Amino acid sequence: MEEIKKVPFTKEMKHTHTILIPTMLPIHFQILGNVLENYGYKIKVLDNFGQGVIDQGLKNVHNDTCYPAQLVIGQMMDALEHCDLPLDKVALLITQTGGGCRASNYIYLLRKALNKSGYGDIPVISASFMKSEQSGGFSLPVTMLLQAVYGVLCGDLIMTLYNQCIPYEKNAGESQKAVDDSVKMAEKLFCKKLLRWKEVSALMEKIILRFNRVERRKEEKIKVGVVGEIYVKYSPLGNNNLEEFLLSEGCEVVCPGLFDFLLYCTHNAEFDYELYGINKVKAAVMHKVNRFLRGRKSDMIRLIEKNSDFQPPCHFESTIESTKGYIGKGVKMGEGWLLTAEMVELIQHYKVNNIVCTQPFGCLPNHICGKGVMRVIKEKNPQANIVAVDYDSSASKVNQQNRIKLMLANARLMDSQQGMASQESSQEKAKQPAAAL
Ligand code: SF4
Incomplete structure (x- = not known):
């Protein structure tokens, strides 16, 4: 059986290596990249799209594998092919959901693809809330996790308001301008290492008020x-x-929004205990985390209701x-x-x-x-x-x-x-x- 090299991301690499991150949600990932930079990592959120990415996916991942795996790995392989950074100063980051789905195993497919293409020396980092695989020099301290969670919620807010503005905007480009301004405001706040909810909530209010300024036509679509x-x-x-x-x-x-996926994952850990009686401690911790997250989402809903006529998302209780x-x-x-x-x-x-x-x-x-x-x-x-x-x-x-x-x-x-x-x-x-x- 062919041996697949597994190069760890060391503490020293934090200062020397740029971490390439595949994109999923452009607004959210821009904010999340900022959070990581704030904690000392050099980050590049990939923006290469097009047929080249799909071709690299098909070339490097078996075509029986999930399409998202082909695209995520294809985007990273394509980025390495056209990289303007020295390849010995580059690392890759991929998420592991930690659940039973194949998404937990994309990391092994990525390593296999790197080895086959002669990039086996590039370290791969697993970003996982469930600690599926340890990544040495890369860690997710609680304060950073909290910032990332707030970043996701801000990303959801911007995406939701943008979706309600863009089809009705009177002046072309105004909604996108509101997105750019909001992301800039978020980046400015997320430069702080310790964030209080009060500050995030003030930022959200500013974002809502910024979108209120987008002139919209009154019509039914x-x-x-x-x-x-x-x-x-x-x-x-x-x-x-x-x-x-x-x-x-x-x-x-x-x-x-993406925040619901976090709520869903934490709620599932609670439900595992209810259903199968497994992992009591994890269930108790996740119960607390889940209620905390639900509270933040409800705060955001109240802010939208108080400051605008935009339609807010649902409370998670109603989702359940x-x-x-x-x-x-x-x-x-x-x-x-x-x-x-x-x-x-x-x-x-x-x-x-x-x-x-x-x-x-x-x-x-x-x-x-x-x-x-x-x-x-x-x-x-x-x-x-x-x-x-x-x-x-x-x-x-x-x-x-x-x-x-x-x-x-x-x-x-x-x-x-x-x-x-x-x-x-x-x-x-x-x-x-x-x-x-
Ligand atoms: S949900 Fe699971 S099976 Fe479906 S594409 Fe994602 S990883 Fe693959």
Whole structure:
């Protein structure tokens, strides 16, 4: 069996090496990169996209492997091929979810790819909340973790407000300007090593007020929810610029935030104890962490409600509630029950009936929690208009867009039928007093 080199990231490397990080959510990763820099690491968040990345993924990862793995590893291999830094001063960072899904094992695939391509001496860091693999000189102290968590929440806030501004902006580019200003404000605050929630909450208020200044047209657009496997849901590289496409079709995108995934993971640890009686101590710790995180999200919701007319996200309690009658909480591989909950929540809480469920081709967990529950969702919510779209290197972009266009045609038809029905009922009502006379 071929031996795969495993080069550790040492403490000394913290001062000499630049860490390359693959991108998933551009806004969030910019803030998170800043948090790491603040703790002394040299960071480069990768921004190489396009066919070159996909080709590198196909060349270096078996095509049976999850599409997100191909893209993440492809992006890093492509970056190494075109790197303007000395390769002996570069390290790579990859996340390990620590769950039972294949995402925990991307790191081994990356090392294999590096070894095969002659980059075996490059150290690879595992970033994991679950401590799947120790990475010597790279550590996640609690203060840094806390900053990262706040960074994710700020990223969600910016993304949510941007999505509600961009389709309606009166002056082109204003929403993007609000994003840039907000990220700058966040970067400035996240330069501090110790952050108090009061400061983060003041920053959030400023972000909301900044977006309030974006002039918006008052018009109705078709709202489309985007859910699915975490990478293809968020990454423009993974979903063929889905958000851009939906905007070009005249829609408003509604996308649940990344913070919910943290809440989901911590809640699952609690639930493991409830269900199987395992890891009592971990469950007790995660219970506290989860309640703390829920509290921060609720604070953010209150800030949005108090300072603007933007629609805030749901409280996590309501997300958990949404699973009832649809899926058990023991289903927790990949996005698990959270994916189902997000679809139900979009329909029932946000009144968004049109949903694109993004799925990497061959992703078993998402086929169960996405496609697998669509029938029951449609039975209980007949107005639901959901389309599942597979993403893969060989999937045709035209086919994907055609499926989405068909879903949008249904949405427009349902809208016009509803409009006609409400017109008829108001005409009926107008006639009634005359008939009574
Ligand atoms: S959720 Fe799907 S795509 Fe993601 S690691 Fe698991 S199997 Fe692969």
